[in-house]
Amino acid sequence: MGYLSKTVQELAFRGEEVPENYIYKDGYSGDTNAPVMEIPVIDIGLLGTSAEELERLKSALSTWGCFQGVNHGMTLEYLNQVREIAKQFFQLPLEEKQKYVREENDIEGYGNDMVLSEQQKLDWTDRLYLSIYPEDQRRLKFWPENPEAFRSIMYEYSLKMQSVSEVVLKAMARSLGLGENCFLEQYGEGSKLHARFNFYPICPRPDLVLGVKPHADGTAITLLLQDESVEGLQFMKANQWFKAPIIPEAVLINVGDQAEISSNGAFKSPVHRVVTNSERERISLAVFYIPDLDKEIGPFEGLIDESRPSLYRTVKNYVDIYFQYYQQGRRPMEAAKIQD
Ligand SMILES: O=C(O)CCC(=O)C(=O)O
Numbered sequence: 123m124g125y126l127s128k129t130v131q132e133l134a135f136r137g138e139e140v141p142e143n144y145i146y147k148d149g150y151s152g153d154t155n156a157p158v159m160e161i162p163v164i165d166i167g168l169l170g171t172s173a174e175e176l177e178r179l180k181s182a183l184s185t186w187g188c189f190q191g192v193n194h195g196m197t198l199e200y201l202n203q204v205r206e207i208a209k210q211f212f213q214l215p216l217e218e219k220q221k222y223v224r225e226e227n228d229i230e231g232y233g234n235d236m237v238l239s240e241q242q243k244l245d246w247t248d249r250l251y252l253s254i255y256p257e258d259q260r261r262l263k264f265w266p267e268n269p270e271a272f273r274s275i276m277y278e279y280s281l282k283m284q285s286v287s288e289v290v291l292k293a294m295a296r297s298l299g300l301g302e303n304c305f306l307e308q309y310g311e312g313s314k315l316h317a318r319f320n321f322y323p324i325c326p327r328p329d330l331v332l333g334v335k336p337h338a339d340g341t342a343i344t345l346l347l348q349d350e351s352v353e354g355l356q357f358m359k360a361n362q363w364f365k366a367p368i369i370p371e372a373v374l375i376n377v378g379d380q381a382e383i384s385s386n387g388a389f390k391s392p393v394h395r396v397v398t399n400s401e402r403e404r405i406s407l408a409v410f411y412i413p414d415l416d417k418e419i420g421p422f423e424g425l426i427d428e429s430r431p432s433l434y435r436t437v438k439n440y441v442d443i444y445f446q447y448y449q450q451g452r453r454p455m456e457a458a459k460i461q462d
């Protein structure tokens with residue numbers, strides 16, 4: 123059998139006390155009453171033609187580091203099907219889900235939070251992690267065959283996510299006054315999409331336990347399908363936490379560390395976290411756009427001059443750097459930032 127310590131779903135189901143390694147002893151200054159963020163809603167279909175929409179995109183990504191994308195070519199009905207297969211998968215009996223279990227030292231598959239160090243606090247979440255694009259990167263042994271529609275819906279979703287990513291990365295480039303392909307070219311044809319289904323069971327101690335600890339994504343960008351009715355995601359701005367509102371037909375898109383680096387800090391990779399809930403479970407689906415590991419990622423030349431020097435070193439295989447720093451409880455971005 124693969125590597126699996128007890129899933130959070132089992133812990134929650136048995137109603138046992140929350141194990142020590144999930145608990146933030148001094149509380150986490152958890153604030154489920156955080157104010158709601160005024161996160162911009164961007165019409166993705168307009169980004170190619172409307173200078174105004176492009177300006178709003180730039181403003182969103184340089185302040186919050188994220189936006190709610192609508193008019194992305196997927197209907198609400200379709201997005202709800204994606205939510206439904208995720209829900210159905212996590213509802214399966216444990217023995218069935220274990221067919222797709224993550225193995226030690228592998229990131230793909232089904233399992234709970236990966237333990238990287240002894241002092242680490244664990245996230246109150248179970249996950250299914252899959253490489254979804256390009257096609258030849260898929261390891262189908264981790265792809266559920268139950269529910270029956272899972273694979274076909276995720277094949278389609280991965281193509282949609284790839285095309286939305288390209289549209290958004292092109293618009294991001296144009297909003298900075300650069301050629302539209304500069305992000306895509308820097309990230310390379312070997313760029314990949316990984317999907318992470320996050321399942322957050324009901325938690326008896328939302329005051330002491332987090333669904334996902336504060337982090338910024340190591341991606342170029344992340345495309346998140348939120349639960350259609352249960353909140354939980356929060357973003358930090360000016361040292362304060364804000365709740366992300368739910369728009370069921372939107373995909374929430376945020377900047378990751380690598381796009382912050384390429385943009386020489388024009389776009390912000392926001393710190394975010396997920397709080398737990400004592401009444402309702404929550405499911406989300408994050409799709410990570412990951413640049414080719416062999417490509418050098420650094421600030422675009424067009425964004426560097428005497429008045430605005432390069433703020434970041436060039437990095438390569440950032441995912442590795444990310445885990446090394448994360449393990450030490452450090453913000454991975456420190457590796458790239460040039461201190462003055
Ligand atoms: O569940 C969410 O809303 C966000 C999850 C997240 O931040 C991640 O998977 O990186």
Ligand SMILES: [Fe+2]
Pocket residue numbers: 337338339394
């Ligand atoms: Fe994240």
